[in-house]
Amino acid sequence: MKLFFAFSLFVCVFFQDPVYAQKSLPLGSHPPALTFDHFPNKAFAFVWRNWNLVSPEKMAETIHCKPADILYLAQLMGLEEQKLLSENFKEQIYITLLRRNWHLLPYKQLLTLLDMDQERLEFALKEDDFLFHKFGNLKPASPALHYISPTKAEIKQAAAIKEVIHPILAKNDKNPSEDLFYFIEKLKTFSEDEAISERDTLKEDQLRFIYSYFGIFGDPLMDEENDPFPNGLLQKLAQKGVNGVWMHVVLSQLAPKGDAFPEFGEGSETRLRNLQKIAKRAKNFGIDIYLYMNEPRAQPQAFFEERPDMAGVQKDDFTTMCTSNEEVRDWMEHSLTHVFTQVPELGGVFTITASENLTNCASHGGKDECPRCSVRPYEDIIAEVNRTIANGVHAAKPDANVIAWDWGWNGHGMAREVIDKLPEDVWLMSVSEWAKPIERGGISNTVGEYSISAVGPGPRAKSHWSGAKKNLLKTVAKVQFNNTWELSAVPWLPVMDLVAEHAANLAQMDIDGYMLSWTLGSYPSPNLEIAKKFSDNPDASIEEVLNSLALERYGRAAVPYVRNAWTTFSTAFEEYPYDIRVVYSAPQQYGPSNLLFLEPTGYRSTMVGFPYDDLKGWSGPYPQEIFLSQFEKVATKWEKGLKFLEGAIEVAKEESYKTLLEEDLNLAKAAYLHFLSVGQQGRFILARDIWLESQKTDTVLRDQVKAILQKEKQTAIELLEVIRNDSRIGFEASNQYYYVPQDLLEKVINCQYLIDELGD
Numbered sequence: 108m109k110l111f112f113a114f115s116l117f118v119c120v121f122f123q124d125p126v127y128a129q130k131s132l133p134l135g136s137h138p139p140a141l142t143f144d145h146f147p148n149k150a151f152a153f154v155w156r157n158w159n160l161v162s163p164e165k166m167a168e169t170i171h172c173k174p175a176d177i178l179y180l181a182q183l184m185g186l187e188e189q190k191l192l193s194e195n196f197k198e199q200i201y202i203t204l205l206r207r208n209w210h211l212l213p214y215k216q217l218l219t220l221l222d223m224d225q226e227r228l229e230f231a232l233k234e235d236d237f238l239f240h241k242f243g244n245l246k247p248a249s250p251a252l253h254y255i256s257p258t259k260a261e262i263k264q265a266a267a268i269k270e271v272i273h274p275i276l277a278k279n280d281k282n283p284s285e286d287l288f289y290f291i292e293k294l295k296t297f298s299e300d301e302a303i304s305e306r307d308t309l310k311e312d313q314l315r316f317i318y319s320y321f322g323i324f325g326d327p328l329m330d331e332e333n334d335p336f337p338n339g340l341l342q343k344l345a346q347k348g349v350n351g352v353w354m355h356v357v358l359s360q361l362a363p364k365g366d367a368f369p370e371f372g373e374g375s376e377t378r379l380r381n382l383q384k385i386a387k388r389a390k391n392f393g394i395d396i397y398l399y400m401n402e403p404r405a406q407p408q409a410f411f412e413e414r415p416d417m418a419g420v421q422k423d424d425f426t427t428m429c430t431s432n433e434e435v436r437d438w439m440e441h442s443l444t445h446v447f448t449q450v451p452e453l454g455g456v457f458t459i460t461a462s463e464n465l466t467n468c469a470s471h472g473g474k475d476e477c478p479r480c481s482v483r484p485y486e487d488i489i490a491e492v493n494r495t496i497a498n499g500v501h502a503a504k505p506d507a508n509v510i511a512w513d514w515g516w517n518g519h520g521m522a523r524e525v526i527d528k529l530p531e532d533v534w535l536m537s538v539s540e541w542a543k544p545i546e547r548g549g550i551s552n553t554v555g556e557y558s559i560s561a562v563g564p565g566p567r568a569k570s571h572w573s574g575a576k577k578n579l580l581k582t583v584a585k586v587q588f589n590n591t592w593e594l595s596a597v598p599w600l601p602v603m604d605l606v607a608e609h610a611a612n613l614a615q616m617d618i619d620g621y622m623l624s625w626t627l628g629s630y631p632s633p634n635l636e637i638a639k640k641f642s643d644n645p646d647a648s649i650e651e652v653l654n655s656l657a658l659e660r661y662g663r664a665a666v667p668y669v670r671n672a673w674t675t676f677s678t679a680f681e682e683y684p685y686d687i688r689v690v691y692s693a694p695q696q697y698g699p700s701n702l703l704f705l706e707p708t709g710y711r712s713t714m715v716g717f718p719y720d721d722l723k724g725w726s727g728p729y730p731q732e733i734f735l736s737q738f739e740k741v742a743t744k745w746e747k748g749l750k751f752l753e754g755a756i757e758v759a760k761e762e763s764y765k766t767l768l769e770e771d772l773n774l775a776k777a778a779y780l781h782f783l784s785v786g787q788q789g790r791f792i793l794a795r796d797i798w799l800e801s802q803k804t805d806t807v808l809r810d811q812v813k814a815i816l817q818k819e820k821q822t823a824i825e826l827l828e829v830i831r832n833d834s835r836i837g838f839e840a841s842n843q844y845y846y847v848p849q850d851l852l853e854k855v856i857n858c859q860y861l862i863d864e865l866g867d
Contacts (some may be wrong), residue, residue, distance in 0.1 A: 120743040131229045132214050135245030140210040145853075146268075146535065147261035149211060150254050154180045156207040158849055159287075159354035160192050160200060169212070169220045172254030177299055183262060185269030196288050197222075198323050198333050201231070202238060204841040206716070207850070210247045234357070236324045236626065237463075241716035247263075255695035271786030271859050272852055284831035288846060290838070291321050291856060294631075295339040301346070313642045314583065314620030316351025316397055317344065318455075320598070324355050324841045326376035330821040334691030336385055343631040344652035345392040348639025349623070350375060351454055352389065353397040355383075357404060359610055362442030370410070374648060379449045397508070398446070400496055401440055402458075405465040419477040420469040428546075430488065431479035436495045443499030443813060447507060456500055457536060457622070460492045467492050472518065487576045489516060490528035497533050510534040510583055510622075513571055518609035519555070521567065526574040535575035536583035536622060539613065541561035547684050548733040555687040557591040557625075559602055560680045562609045565757055572616060581619040588621075588638055589628035592690035592715060593683055594781055596698065597729040597774050598630035601748075603656070604677035606637050607649045614645035618784025626841035633660055634655035661755060662764040668755035673746045676775065679744030684737035688727030694788055696839070698781035699823040702857050703791055703816070705864060706799070715842060722792045725785075728799045735789040742783040771828055777836045780826045787822065791815040813865050828849040 110666045151171060154177055157166055163174040182190070192200060200220050208217060215267035218228060232239040247754040256436040257265065336352055345353065361379065364372035386396045388520030405425040409417040419429030428435045447453055469488040472780060475481045480488055497509040498754075511533045516522035519541070526535060538556040538564030544626040554561045564572075564584065572582045588606050589599040599711050613621075619636055633656055642654045657669045692712040694701040701718050750771040759765045766845050798808040827848055830836045 113441075131245065132225060133232065133239055133244075135239075136711075137246060140247035140249040140540060141704075141710070142374055143210075143702070143857075144234075145857045147264040151212050151251055151257075151261070151265060153183060153208070155184060155186070155849065157204070157220070157851060159188055159190055160204060160847070163189070163222065165222070167254075167507060169216050170252045170254050175256050176256075180257070180265070183257070183265035183269070184707055185276070187271055190286075192287055193861070195332065197331060199288065199321065199843055201776075201849070202235070203845075206237070206242070208761060209242060209717075211252060213251055214246065215803060220601060228307050230326075234326070241842070243493055243711065243713035243717060250449060251479050262834065271856055274510055275827070275855065277853065279827075279831060280830065282850060285834045286451050286499040287834055288321075289842065293339075294320065294343060295337045297337075297339040297342055301342065312350075313618070314351055315623055315642070316348050316353055316395075316620070317349050317623040317635075318353055318626050319633070319842065320629040320840060321838075322354070322626075322629075322840050324626060325329055326357075326360065327354060328356065328361070328381045329374055331381055334385065336389060336396075338388060340631070341368070341392040341394055344635075345394055347631045347633075347635040348642065349631070349635060351395045351397055351410070351777060352395055353399055353457065353622075354385075355399045356382075357399070358402045358439065358442055359404060361398075361446055363445060365438070367438055379446065383450045383452065386450055390452055396450075396452070397454050397510075398456045398504050400443075400456045400458045401437060401462055401464055402492075403430065403466060404718075405635065408471045408623060419475070419480060420465070420471070420473045422465055422471070422473075423558055424858065425465055425476070425510060427465055427468050428471070429479055430492050430495065431477070436491075439495050440499035440502070440749055441775045443496060444502040447500050447503035449705055453504070453507060456496060457510035457512055457516050458493055458496055459512050470515070474727050486522070486525040486528050489525050494530050494531055501532060505538050508534060512535050512585065514538065514585075519567075521570060523574045526571060526580070527578060529575075529580060530576070531579050534581040534583055534594055534619065535571060536585055537568035537571045537740060539565065539568050539584040539586050539601065539609065541565045542567040545685060546723040547682065548729065548737045550684075550729055550733060552686055555635050556585075557587055557687070557690055558593065558685055558805075559587060559591050559600060559605050559609075560593060560683040560685055562605055562612065564609075564612060569616070571616065572781070576617065582617075583620040584613050584618050585622040587615075587625070587628045588623055588634045589630055589632050591628065592696070593629040593680075593713075594695050595842075596837050596845055598694050598780060598835045598838075599628070599632035599634050599774070600676070600778060601673055601771060602647070602677040602680045603634065603637065603653055605680060606634050607641075607719070609639040609651050610637050611647075611649050611652075614641040614647075614865055619762075627839050629840065630835070660764075661768055662760050664758045664760050665684070665755040665764060665768065666757065668751050672751035672775075675751060676745060677746035679741050679748065682737050682740040682744065683786075684727075684729050684734050686727035687728065689725065689729070689734070690717055691723070692718065692727070693725035693785060693787050695781050696842070696845050698846075699784040699787075699819055699826050700837075700850040701784075701788060701852055702854060703788065703819065705795065705861055707796070709712040720788075720792050722789050725789070726814075731789065731793065735786050738782055738786040738789070742779060742786060745775075745782060770833065773832050774836070777829045777833075779828065780822055780829065784819065784826075787815055787819045791819065809865055816858045816862050816865075820855050820862075823851045823854040823858070827855075 143152045163177040166177045167174045240296050319335035323333055327335050337382050359371040361375055363375045389396055405427050408426055415430055417432045417435055419427035447787045468474045468477040469485050494509040500507050500509050516525050538559055540554045540558050543554040543565030575582050657666045661669050691714045696715055705718055706721050710719040710723040712718045756765055756768045794812045798812055
């Protein structure tokens with residue numbers, strides 16, 4: 108499931124404050140915000156969570172005090188001297204800032220903190236990977252926060268925080284941490300000695316396209332300062348066998364203004380100019396740019412007041428631009444012709460025509476509500492949208508690739524009748540692992556998508572590719588070879604045996620390309636080389652590919668150790684309790700940074716946004732005990748793989764090999780701590796709830812809760828040590844930083860506070 112959720116999920120409500128009426132920003136059910144009692148008061152929490160990310164001046168402006176007041180609260184808690192994040196990363200940290208202040212501030216103060224106007228935030232919550240859905244489709248009711256001088260009791264509690272974190276900070280002073288986003292500087296580094304000359308790779312071998320590891324999702328082409336594909340990244344991706352990259356665009360922003368829709372096109376010239384610059388540079392590395400087409404976007408009802416014949420299916424405050432209307436199709440077609448005329452260097456587009464986002468009248472299965480589409484077959488509407496896009500692209504560039512993704516067709520069921528209606532000049536893309544049957548912990552299930560632990564291809568993709576080939580269409584496998592929502596907080600998972608098995612299977616399927624990632628999993632990692640090796644030699648064995656990869660990366664002496672590590676990690680990962688609800692709702696992305704509470708919060712977990720303490724929501728179809736035992740199996744087996752990597756470091760002959768092995772061991776350890784923490788958090792919730800049922804009288808249960816808190820506290824400390832060495836850990840492009848070092852320190856405080864609350 109993609110994270111660009113339907114406008115129907117976006118509930119718009121008004122603030123009642125007449126002085127500052129937020130007429131567009133959504134509130135949803137607007138429940139009371141959580142309180143964080145491990146801080147003396149909310150102002151302390153605010154300072155803590157924004158330290159190093161926001162200047163004291165901006166924090167002071169937000170909560171109506173002096174910068175000296177902010178510094179005073181920080182001093183009371185023993186915070187390090189502030190090392191402020193560069194303004195260059197403003198667009199790549201704002202989601203992290205929103206998330207950490209979501210329960211602390213009302214919208215008005217959030218806008219001040221983010222230095223953002225209402226229109227920009229409204230756009231972000233809707234269009235930036237549908238952020239409001241990831242935040243639970245609700246804004247907690249947070250009273251305005253104003254600074255008040257702390258009381259003696261609050262000063263005492265702040266001193267206790269200082270005492271808890273002091274030894275951790277003192278230890279870390281001896282080993283300075285890597286700055287946030289330092290990985291971007293590394294990826295930008297371009298080597299003239301390793302430059303790849305221009306070539307037409309798409310005629311040479313399979314298409315392998317991917318997203319930017321740090322690209323901005325919402326409107327990436329309006330900001331020249333945040334280039335999603337600098338030369339260094341393009342070079343590194345090309346070296347890993349990538350020959351295409353994709354970008355999120357909205358056609359009404361990219362296409363020019365016109366008589367039919369004068370509302371569209373603001374800033375299109377700037378976007379097209381920047382797009383052309385990127386596309387031309389990418390060509391120098393044998394890489395083509397692909398545009399993501401999820402069109403036509405639904406519009407507010409007012410848009411159709413003078414265009415009633417274009418109005419299709421209505422959901423909440425939005426209505427589809429009906430593609431059975433010729434004028435709508437003409438706009439789409441001519442807009443794409445204009446884009447590809449202005450930027451002929453583009454490689455093509457890929458489409459999603461039945462996503463969660465409301466687009467054509469059949470996109471949500473509600474076509475019968477449209478007077479025009481109700482009399483047309485579903486497959487005709489879906490195929491026509493893809494044909495319209497293809498016609499527009501090919502009118503300007505006949506050899507551009509137009510890839511129709513079958514995501515969501517017939518509710519993710521079989522859709523051969525749609526494929527039969529597609530024109531021959533499009534490619535068909537399917538999620539490779541979709542519908543593959545699995546069993547985890549004795550529970551039978553089928554894979555939706557975003558799985559490395561279940562190796563594809565599955566029956567749906569096989570059937571759809573077969574139908575496409577029968578109709579002479581080229582085919583693409585959508586995969587995630589670096590990571591998935593099973594765990595996206597590390598750039599790649601060292602489960603090479605699983606990746607190689609999947610690539611080997613696809614090599615025998617006569618497919619024409621890979622989409623290697625959604626927004627997650629786009630790092631130029633060794634996993635991507637596996638796909639390239641099987642593209643070069645489809646008949647290669649898994650052992651040949653993995654042995655050669657280990658040899659090239661780490662040297663001959665380390666090969667047996669590394670291969671044992673990869674196999675052990677892969678075997679461990681096959682225990683993962685996969686379900687689409689688990690991968691979206693459980694706390695594996697946040698690991699030990701996810702806070703714990705002695706009383707149930709009542710909040711439901713959200714899609715890779717806030718796990719809260721919703722164990723039932725985390726578990727999906729698995730009984731809670733099986734869910735937790737499976738994560739514990741993953742962690743226990745994974746830990747054994749760490750030992751093999753440690754052995755590889757000992758025998759590696761060259762310092763460069765040792766350095767790389769140490770980096771990869773650090774990543775593998777981060778993954779282990781995330782898996783371990785999910786089990787510990789779940790055990791805490793189970794034990795807490797039983798203790799609460801005993802009216803807090805069962806001292807054995809109370810001591811069990813305390814013991815789990817001690818383990819989770821230690822896990823947070825260990826992960827803090829790990830992430831200080833690698834700024835990639837905890838980051839994912841569409842969610843930005845899930846956590847930063849400050850959050851793991853907060854978890855330590857959180858656990859210690861709860862331990863103290865439980866008493867002896």
